Amino acid sequence: MMKNFWIIASCMAAAISTAGASNLLQEQNIPLNLAVEIAQNAIQACTDEQYSVSAAVVDREGVLRTLLRADNAAIHTPDAARRKAYTAASMRTVTSTIVKNVQNPGAAQLVAIDDFLVLAGGVPIKVGNETIGAIGVGGAPSGDIDESCATTALKEVGDKLQ
Known part of the structure; x- marks a missing residue:
């Protein structure tokens, strides 16, 4: 009798865990090797x-x-690049768009979010409509150039983002 109880309890637990698993999110993320390749491509483009x-x-x-x-990149550029990437990943859009949006009084406080850097040069990395990461580039004379280097880097790996 006790043996049957454990068999039934095990089957019920398996059924519950299977039912719960269907509610889990399946999210894609940027693998390290692709992240390194994208960063190298951006450095090379600039x-x-x-x-x-x-x-x-x-x-x-x-x-x-x-x-x-x-080599020869200014001391502030690593932090600027990281914060631009963080901002692009958080907002799921290019940071140059955010720069334009903060001109609207309703969005002006975006600049106050911890670790955001609202300057052009951050670009989300997408597979279809899903953002799997972001790249940030910092150090060129303008954010538009930083963004161009980031976009070039993503185009070079476009076939890997299918």
């Missing part, structure tokens, strides 16, 4: 234009995956 920059790639939650600083 180096080709004679700019020494840093490039950071964060995962879908804004956690740093990789950070590279080019």
Whole structure:
């Protein structure tokens, strides 16, 4: 009798855990090897234009995956790159769009969010409509150039983001 109880209890527990599993999220995230490749591509894109920059790639939650600083990149550029990537991952949009949005009084306080850096140069990394990470580039003379290097880096790995 007790043996049957444990068999029934085990079956019920398995059924409950299976039912609960269907409610779990299935999320994609940026793997380390791809994060490194994207950061290297961004550094190279800016180096080709004679700019020494840093490039950071964060995962879908804004956690740093990789950070590279080019030779001769200024001391502030690693932190700027990381914060731009964090901002792009958090908002799921390019940071140049956020720069425009904060001109609206209703969005002006976005600049007060801890670790946000509202400057152009952060770009989300997407697979379809899902953001799996973001890249931030810092150190070129303007955020538009930083963003261009980030976008170039993502185009170079586009086939891997399918």
